[in-house]
Structures are given as C-alpha cells and as structure tokens.
Amino acid sequence: xxxxxxxxxxxxxxxxxxxxxxxxxxxxxxxxxxxxxxxxxxxxxxxxxxxxxxxxxxxxxxxxxxxxxxxxxxxxxxxxxxxxxxxxxxxxxxxxxxxxxxxxxxxxxxxxxxxxxxxxxxxxxxxxxxxxxxxxxxxxxxxxxxxxxxxxxxxxxxxxxxxxxxxxxxxxxxxxxxxxxxxxxxxxxxxxxxxxxxxxxxxxxxxxxxxxxxxxxxxxxxxxxxxxxxxxxxxxxxxxxxxxxxxxxxxxxxxxxxxxxxxxxxxxxxxxxxxxxxxxxxxxxxxxxxxxxxxxxxxxxxxxxxxxxxxxxxxxxxxxxxxxxxxxx
Amino acid sequence: xxxxxxxxxxxxxxxxxxxxxxxxxxxxxxxxxxxxxxxxxxxxxxxxxxxxxxxxxxxxxxxxxxxxxxxxxxxxxxxxxxxxxxxxxxxxxxxxxxxxxxxxxxxxxxxxxxxxxxxxxxxxxxxxxxxxxxxxxxxxxxxxxxxxxxxxxxxxxxxxxxxxxxxxxxxxxxxxxxxxxxxxxxxxxxxxxxxxxxxxxxxxxxxxxxxxxxxxxxxxxxxxxxxxxxxxxxxxxxxxxxxxxxxxxxxxxxxxxxxxxxxxxxxxxxxxxxxxxxxxxxxxxxxxxxxxxxxxxxxxxxxxxxxxxxx
Amino acid sequence: xxxxxxxxxxxxxxxxxxxxxxxxxxxxxxxxxxxxxxxxxxxxxxxxxxxxxxxxxxxxxxxxxxxxxxxxxxxxxxxxxxxxxxxxxxxxxxxxxxxxxxxxxxxxxxxxxxxxxxxxxxxxxxxxxxxxxxxxxxxxxxxxxxxxxxxxxxxxxxxxxxxxxxxxxxxxxxxxxxxxxxxxxxxxxxxxxxxxxxxxxxxxxxxxxxxxxxxxxxxxxxxxxxxxxxxxxxxxxxxxxxxxxxxxxxxxxxxxxxxxxxxxxxxxxxxxxxxxxxxxxxxxxxxxxxxxxxxxxxxxxxxxxxxxxxxxxxxxxxxxxx
Numbered sequence: 036x037x038x039x040x041x042x043x044x045x046x047x048x049x050x051x052x053x054x055x056x057x058x059x060x061x062x063x064x065x066x067x068x069x070x071x072x073x074x075x076x077x078x079x080x081x082x083x084x085x086x087x088x089x090x091x092x093x094x095x096x097x098x099x100x101x102x103x104x105x106x107x108x109x110x111x112x113x114x115x116x117x118x119x120x121x122x123x124x125x126x127x128x129x130x131x132x133x134x135x136x137x138x139x140x141x142x143x144x145x146x147x148x149x150x151x152x153x154x155x156x157x158x159x160x161x162x163x164x165x166x167x168x169x170x171x172x173x174x175x176x177x178x179x180x181x182x183x184x185x186x187x188x189x190x191x192x193x194x195x196x197x198x199x200x201x202x203x204x205x206x207x208x209x210x211x212x213x214x215x216x217x218x219x220x221x222x223x224x225x226x227x228x229x230x231x232x233x234x235x236x237x238x239x240x241x242x243x244x245x246x247x248x249x250x251x252x253x254x255x256x257x258x259x260x261x262x263x264x265x266x267x268x269x270x271x272x273x274x275x276x277x278x279x280x281x282x283x284x285x286x287x288x289x290x291x292x293x294x295x296x297x298x299x300x301x302x303x304x305x306x307x308x309x310x311x312x313x314x315x316x317x318x319x320x321x322x323x324x325x326x327x328x329x330x331x332x333x334x335x336x337x338x339x340x341x342x343x344x345x346x347x348x349x350x351x352x353x354x355x356x357x358x359x360x361x362x363x364x
Numbered sequence: 365x366x367x368x369x370x371x372x373x374x375x376x377x378x379x380x381x382x383x384x385x386x387x388x389x390x391x392x393x394x395x396x397x398x399x400x401x402x403x404x405x406x407x408x409x410x411x412x413x414x415x416x417x418x419x420x421x422x423x424x425x426x427x428x429x430x431x432x433x434x435x436x437x438x439x440x441x442x443x444x445x446x447x448x449x450x451x452x453x454x455x456x457x458x459x460x461x462x463x464x465x466x467x468x469x470x471x472x473x474x475x476x477x478x479x480x481x482x483x484x485x486x487x488x489x490x491x492x493x494x495x496x497x498x499x500x501x502x503x504x505x506x507x508x509x510x511x512x513x514x515x516x517x518x519x520x521x522x523x524x525x526x527x528x529x530x531x532x533x534x535x536x537x538x539x540x541x542x543x544x545x546x547x548x549x550x551x552x553x554x555x556x557x558x559x560x561x562x563x564x565x566x567x568x569x570x571x572x573x574x575x576x577x578x579x580x581x582x583x584x585x586x587x588x589x590x591x592x593x594x595x596x597x598x599x600x601x602x603x604x605x606x607x608x609x610x611x612x613x614x615x616x617x618x619x620x621x622x623x624x625x626x627x628x629x630x631x632x633x634x635x636x637x638x639x640x641x642x643x644x645x646x647x648x649x650x651x652x653x654x655x656x657x658x659x660x661x662x663x664x665x666x667x668x669x670x671x672x673x674x675x
Numbered sequence: 676x677x678x679x680x681x682x683x684x685x686x687x688x689x690x691x692x693x694x695x696x697x698x699x700x701x702x703x704x705x706x707x708x709x710x711x712x713x714x715x716x717x718x719x720x721x722x723x724x725x726x727x728x729x730x731x732x733x734x735x736x737x738x739x740x741x742x743x744x745x746x747x748x749x750x751x752x753x754x755x756x757x758x759x760x761x762x763x764x765x766x767x768x769x770x771x772x773x774x775x776x777x778x779x780x781x782x783x784x785x786x787x788x789x790x791x792x793x794x795x796x797x798x799x800x801x802x803x804x805x806x807x808x809x810x811x812x813x814x815x816x817x818x819x820x821x822x823x824x825x826x827x828x829x830x831x832x833x834x835x836x837x838x839x840x841x842x843x844x845x846x847x848x849x850x851x852x853x854x855x856x857x858x859x860x861x862x863x864x865x866x867x868x869x870x871x872x873x874x875x876x877x878x879x880x881x882x883x884x885x886x887x888x889x890x891x892x893x894x895x896x897x898x899x900x901x902x903x904x905x906x907x908x909x910x911x912x913x914x915x916x917x918x919x920x921x922x923x924x925x926x927x928x929x930x931x932x933x934x935x936x937x938x939x940x941x942x943x944x945x946x947x948x949x950x951x952x953x954x955x956x957x958x959x960x961x962x963x964x965x966x967x968x969x970x971x972x973x974x975x976x977x978x979x980x981x982x983x984x985x986x987x988x989x990x991x992x993x994x995x996x997x
Contacts (some may be wrong), residue, residue, distance in 0.1 A: 294866065
C-alpha cells in the first residue's frame with residue numbers, strides 16, 4: 036500500500052505512438068500510475084487495449100515504428116525516457132528486469148539454462164565463474180527448481196518450470212522492480228496458481244515490486260495490491276484491488292467482471308459486452324467506451340472524460356464526474 | 365437456463381483494401397517492382413513489334429558489309445558476317461521471352477503439383493514425390509541437353525524448352541513443399557477435411573489460393589533460371605545456331621572472336637540484354653516477396669517524436 | 676433422453692521417437708463417453724489431457740487405435756462408402772479453436788458455408804443455398820447477414836469469425852457439434868456472447884454440443900453434464916452441478932481449488948501440488964494421477980481404476996474416492 040516515501044516508479048501521462056503510412060496511431064494515451072516499494076500492481080485489459088505496449092514503453096524496450104511521444108517514467112526519481120542507452124544499461128537488470136510472455140520465445144532454445152544465466156550476469160557486470168555459478172544456483176533454489184536443471188535446455192523443462200526459470204533470471208540481481216508481461220498465459224490453471232503464489236512469496240522475501248500485465252482479471256484478483264483497467268489505450272479505472280472488484284465504477288470494468296461465469300454461487304445468464312474496441316487510428320470523439328456502453332449519456336459521445344476520483348479509486352466515466360471532483364493523474 | 369442470444373452489432377468494415385486493385389497499386393508503390401516492370405515491358409514491346417524498331421526484316425541474312433562500327437544506319441554496327449547487330453538484338457528478344465515465359469510456366473506447374481501434393485498428402489506419397497524431386501534436382505543440365513540434342517538431331521527450341529523444364533522444376537518443388545508444409549495444419553484446411561472435401565479439391569481450391577504470391581515468386585524464379593540457362597546453352601553451341609536469339613549471337617560472336625576483332629558490341633549487347641531481362645525478373649521477385657509478406661518490407665524508420673522534457 | 680453417440684473403450688496412440696522406436700504416446704485411453712440428443716456435454720481437461728484428440732476421433736480426422744464409436748446405434752467402423760462417411764460428417768461437424776486460421780483468408784466468408792451446403796444438402800439449389808446461408812448466419816446472431824457473407828475474414832473480429840464457424844456447422848443440419856475450445860482465443864468480454872449462441876443453438880435448433888475446454892467456469896455456465904479428463908483418461912463424469920458441487924476424484928478437486936474466482940475470498944488451504952505432468956508415453960497400468968494424488972494407495976500403482984458410480988449418474992475413476 037502507498038506510503039510516505041516517494042514511489043519507486045512513477046508513470047505520468049505516458050503517450051506512445053506508432054508511425055504508419057498515414058497519421059500516427061496513438062496506442063497509449065495519457066497513462067499514469069505509481070508503484071510503491073514491494074507493491075504488486077496489476078494491469079488488466081483485453082487485446083488491443085495497449086497494456087503490453089505500455090509495459091514495453093515503461094521498460095524502454097520500444098523500437099520503431101513505435102516510440103514514446105509524451106509523458107515521463109520516473110524510476111527512483113530519474114526519468115527513464117530521457118536517458119541514453121548507456122545510462123539505461125546501467126539500470127537494466129540490476130534495478131529493474133522484465134519477464135516476457137512466452138518462455139519458449141524468450142529463452143534461447145539452443146543454450147542451457149546455466150549459459151543463459153551466465154550471459155545475463157556477464158552483460159551487466161564483471162563476475163568470476165564461481166560467483167556466477169553460485170548466484171545461478173541461488174536463484175533457481177529461490178523459485179523452487181532443483182539446481183541440477185542448470186544443465187538442461189529449455190525444451191527439457193515443463194512449461195511451469197520454464198516460466199519459473201524466467202523469473203529466476205529476472206531476479207539475478209535482486210532488482211527493485213520486476214515487470215511481467217502475461218507470464219502465466221501458457222500455463223494450466225493449477226500451474227498458474229502455483230506461480231502466482233510463488234511470486235508473492237518471493238516478493239515478501241526479497242522486497243521487489245511487480246507490475247503484472249494480464250488479460251485474465253480473475254488471476255490477479257487475489258494477488259495484486261493495486262489494479263489498473265485499460266481500454267483503448269487509456270486507464271479507465273484504477274484503485275486498490277478489492278475496491279475495484281467489490282465496487283467497480285466504470286461500465287467497462289463492470290461489464291468485464293460480469294463476463295466471468297462463477298464456479299460457485301447460482302448459475303445466472305450473463306451478457307458480456309457486445310461489440311468491439313474502437314479503431315485507434317480513428318478514435319471516437321468522446322468517451323471511447325461509449326459505443327458499447329449500456330448506460331451512456333447523450334454527452335458521452337462528445338465529451339472526453341478525465342479520470343475522476345471516487346473514494347480510493349479513480350474512474351474515467353462522466354457518471355462519476357457528477358459525484359466526484361476532477362483530479363488530474 | 366434460458367438462452368440469451370446477444371446480437372453482435374454490425375462492425376463497419378475497415379477502409380476497404382480491395383484485393384485485385386490492391387496488388388497493382390502495391391506493385392506501383394514498390395520501387396524495385398516498378399523498375400523490374402518497366403524493363404520487362406520494354407522487352408515485351410520489342411518482342412511484340414520489332415518492326416517499329418528496325419527496318420531490317422531478316423536479321424540473319426548476310427546483307428551488309430561486315431564489321432562496320434556503329435552508325436546511324438546500323439545502330440550497333442554489323443557482325444563479322446555482315447548482319448545488323450541491332451536488328452538481331454531486337455528480333456532475338458522474342459525467343460528469349462518465349463523461353464522465359466513458356467519454360468517458366470511449365471516448370472512452375474510441375475513444381476506446384478509435385479511440391480504441394482507431397483506436403484499435403486504426407487507419408488509414403490511425400491517420400492516418393494520427394495525422392496523424385498531430389499533425383500531431378502541433381503541431374504546435370506548440360507550432359508542432358510547434349511544427350512537429348514543428339515537424339516533429336518539438333519538443339520531445336522522444343523528440345524531446349526523440354527530440358528529447361530525438366531531441370532528447372534525441382535528446385536521450386538522443394539521450396540513450395542516447405543511452404544505448403546507450414547500451411548498444412550492451418551485450421552481452415554482441417555475444416556475442409558472435416559467437411560468431407562476430397563484431397564484434390566483441398567489442394568487445388570483451398571491451399572493454392574493462399575499460396576499465390578509464393579507461386580508467382582516461383583514462376584519469376586523459374587523464368588530467370590530459364591533465361592540464363594538458355595543463354596548459356598546456346599552460347600555453348602548446344603542450341604540451334606541458325607536461330608535468332610541473344611544466346612546464338614553470343615555463340616557466333618565468340619566463334620568469330622568479336623571482342624578481339626574490334627566488334628565488341630556484338631558480344632556485349634546480347635549479354636547485356638540477357639542480364640537486363642534476368643534483372644527484371646529478379647526485381648519483380650523481390651517485390652512480390654515483400655508484397656506477399658509484410659514482414660520483409662523495409663522498415664520505414666520514421667521515428668515518432670521522442671519526448672524530451674519530463675512532465 | 677435418447678442416446679446419440681457413445682464411445683466404448685476408445686483409445687488412440689501415437690508413435691513417438693523416430694521410425695524404429697516402439698514407444699507409444701497414449702493420448703486417449705479407454706474412454707467411455709455418452710452424448711444424448713439435445714444435450715450439452717463439457718469435456719474438461721488441461722492441455723495434453725487428450726481432449727482435442729477425442730474431438731478429432733469423433734470427427735474422424737483420426738481412426739481409433741482400439742475401441743469404437745457408436746453413432747445412432749451403428750459403429751463407425753461399418754461406414755465404408757464415401758457417402759456414409761459424408762452423411763456422418765454432416766451430422767457431426769466440428770468447430771475449431773483459432774478464429775484467425777479457421778477461415779480461408781483467400782475467400783469470402785460465404786465460401787465455407789456454401790461448400791458445406793453443396794456437400795451435405797444436395798436437395799437445395801443455388802437460391803436455396805443462399806437462403807440457407809443467410810438463415811444460419813442470422814441464427815448465430817450476425818446482422819446484416821447478406822452483407823456479412825460477402826466480407827473477407829480479415830474484415831471480421833475474432834468473435835464474429837467464431838460465430839461464422841458455428842454457422843458453417845449449423846448449415847449441415849447437424850445432430851451434434853463438436854466445439855474444440857471455441858472461446859479460448861477470444862477476449863473475455865466476447866466469450867459470453869458466443870457461449871450464449873451455443874446455448875441458443877441447443878434450444879432453437881435442437882443440436883447437442885460437445886464443448887471441449889480447459890475453463891471449468893465456462894463449462895459450468897453452458898453444460899448439462901461434465902466429463903473431466905486427465906492424462907488420456909476420463910476421471911469423472913456426471914451432471915455438472917453434481918460434479919462441481921461434490922467432486923469425487925482428487926484431480927477434479929485440485930482443479931476446482933485452483934480456479935480463481937474473484938468473487939470468492941482466496942482459499943488459504945488450497946491443495947498444494949507438485950505439478951508434475953502425467954506420464955503418457957508407454958504408461959503401463961495404474962492411475963495416472965497417482966504421482967500427485969494426496970489419497971494414493973499402493974493399489975493405485977498396480978491397477979488402472981475403472982469408473983465407479985458413486986452417486987446417481989455420477990462416476991469417478993478412483994479406487995479411494997467415495
């Protein structure tokens with residue numbers, strides 16, 4: 036939960052554009068949030084909402100035709116967006132690291148785990164072979180993998196083990212922040228749960244913060260402290276996780292929560308959210324959710340809502356502007 | 365539980381990218397394609413209406429004084445035997461184009477049939493077809509044409525075409541088989557199988573239409589191969605020495621030692637034309653690759669402005 | 676309830692490890708599954724459990740290694756002529772998982788539907804086929820049907836393409852639709868719409884559906900009966916509410932405990948699991964779950980448990996459960 040210290044990561048008004056043959060497409064439009072020390076922030080949204088682009092932007096991993104065109108990403112008080120590659124390389128992996136979506140894509144299939152750990156370490160500092168070996172064993176033990184697997188190749192490990200190996204690699208330098216892009220989507224339900232519990236345990240032990248991007252809202256419901264819901268390149272709702280789940284304000288969050296059939300409790304017919312997200316090359320004039328919104332007001336088609344404070348949460352909906360005072364992120 | 369049929373609201377289609385017109389526009393926008401297309405059209409025109417470009421009607425007739433340098437009357441001079449080089453060049457275009465297009469076409473047809481069927485049918489059929497492909501791949505061209513030419517009496521155009529097709533189809537077959545293999549497990553093909561369609565229908569009507577850009581690329585490659593190989597074979601004298609073609613010009617010019625005797629254009633001109641026709645096919649080939657596979661397009665490094673100041 | 680399709684001892688093994696290896700992967704082993712008319716049965720399991728193989732066995736993409744499939748009282752082995760097989764395919768079509776590759780991108784969307792009608796509804800002429808195409812596209816909730824039929828797949832969203840997949844199947848006037856993870860690749864907010872389409876198809880068209888999925892929550896939402904698969908075996912079957920309310924097999928219990936439910940508080944005493952995958956290459960006798968099972972006894976490693984009926988119409992393949 037947020038404390039008095041300045042936040043570890045502070046993203047303000049982040050804007051990412053993709054250059055195209057015609058006008059540039061704004062994939063991330065004015066996203067802002069803060070991450071405190073040791074906090075777990077979940078970012079949820081469906082395909083095309085910009086969550087992965089936003090994550091890559093925060094990690095300074097965007098390449099042409101995408102680029103950050105506005106806003107700032109302050110890590111330990113310093114703006115990453117204006118740093119040079121050299122300055123970023125000093126921070127990369129030591130202060131913040133990234134876990135990718137598919138371990139099979141991110142891990143080198145022709146190198147053993149030990150080699151890949153050694154490469155990662157050598158890229159960010161000068162270490163002896165003994166130091167590398169010792170640290171590799173240590174991080175594997177942290178994630179519950181028998182160090183005998185250092186000699187294994189990625190295809191010899193199960194899906195769950197590969198993901199945990201990715202997390203181990205991200206923890207080589209005990210960074211303050213680990214950014215994760217849907218690390219569980221290739222796993223089955225049982226393995227997913229085990230991985231989430233493990234991440235939380237590691238957090239408690241090592242004290243790092245996590246920004247976790249996923250399309251599966253229910254997955255983060257029990258694990259994140261703070262939740263951001265993204266739609267069409269914007270944050271439409273944010274706040275403490277339980278608040279967002281128990282009392283969602285934005286019609287999209289509500290629709291999304293209602294689209295999960297329940298295992299327990301009564302069987303009720305659900306409706307989901309008909310339609311599709313807007314084409315970001317031609318975003319709607321007013322609220323981006325308005326074409327699909329069941330409770331839209333007439334002015335929603337022409338007025339762009341800001342993020343309005345509603346109790347401990349914030350919602351980008353004109354219906355909440357009525358009750359709350361406007362608050363720029 | 366009552367049924368709730370949520371109607372999906374009609375989604376307006378994105379700005380229409382029409383198929384047929386789209387290809388032409390894509391070709392015109394791509395620089396390589398444009399150059400290749402222009403070159404090719406130039407040769408087509410030369411082949412179609414040679415009379416527009418030269419007053420000579422029988423290029424092989426020994427009608428002029430030999431070894432003349434280039435002049436207004438003979439744009440490229442005359443050969444050691446007294447023929448107008450420019451006229452030979454212009455009329456020779458026809459045969460080269462015919463070879464390229466006809467041999468290229470039939471070689472492609474064979475490549476497609478064998479390669480795609482092997483990939484789709486799999487198992488024993490695949491093994492057999494692949495073995496046949498590999499056998500043909502290693503048959504050497506030159507000994508084959510010598511043998512066939514001996515049997516046919518001389519290296520006529522038909523013999524040349526047959527040899528080019530027989531030696532040229534196998535490379536493309538391997539390529540197409542590889543690409544068809546990657547497509548084989550696409551759901552829409554399995555959907556057609558489950559629907560009850562016959563294998564022949566699936567290969568011809570479901571697979572091939574999704575491979576058109578690959579097939580066109582293969583055709584261009586086969587045409588390129590044919591042009592270059594035909595020129596080479598004719599240069600070696602394995603073609604018909606009385607025919608009118610660039611390769612034959614190369615044969616005679618080498619035979620008469622044109623380069624040493626002060627008639628360099630007699631060798632250079634046909635060689636250059638062979639190269640240019642080959643380049644046009646190669647350029648069109650690159651362009652089709654890029655059009656068909658957007659991942660190959662040159663990344664336009666138009667950087668969106670990077671923000672400088674912090675908020 | 677009239678029985679529509681039944682499998683008896685259905686097994687499918689694949690050769691693995693090179694041309695001369697004797698190893699066999701037991702993708703599906705000894706499966707007895709029943710589907711009645713107008714019934715929605717969910718087949719639930721993780722990836723590698725064999726559920727997709729069962730789909731392909733029922734759709735006659737693969738032939739069984741052993742066992743048989745009995746459709747409307749006749750074993751599928753008796754279908755020799757192409758005509759008989761075609762009739763079966765018209766009765767039991769399949770809908771695929773991936774909306775981005777299930778439609779041929781070179782043709783308009785109507786192509787698949789019309790081809791299906793040509794093959795399976797020879798009674799219709801061209802005008803009749805067009806009318807039927809419009810009817811089935813409307814039946815899956817897409818409007819305006821005429822215009823949608825003329826579009827190319829890239830002009831439709833993922834959810835719309837999946838609906839077209841169902842329309843294609845519906846055009847045959849099928850008795851049973853095999854839906855292989857039809858919503859797994861769709862966004863969450865779109866899934867419900869498609870699940871509702873499937874429920875409507877059962878109500879209005881009278882088709883049965885075999886709904887194959889790894890998502891128990893959606894299986895509960897849609898199905899009347901549920902079958903749980905693990906390592907190529909069916910470990911539990913029964914009415915959906917009964918199986919989910921009172922799971923008998925330890926794997927079903929593990930699965931249910933791992934499903935995240937945002938509305939429920941975190942189950943702190945959730946079953947801890949080592950998560951080793953089951954052995955399916957030359958597995959030998961014995962329960963395939965025994966390596967992870969908290970209730971395993973010695974017998975579990977010696978004899979493969981047969982399904983036992985532990986409650987009305989509710990069976991579990993476990994020698995310890997009760």
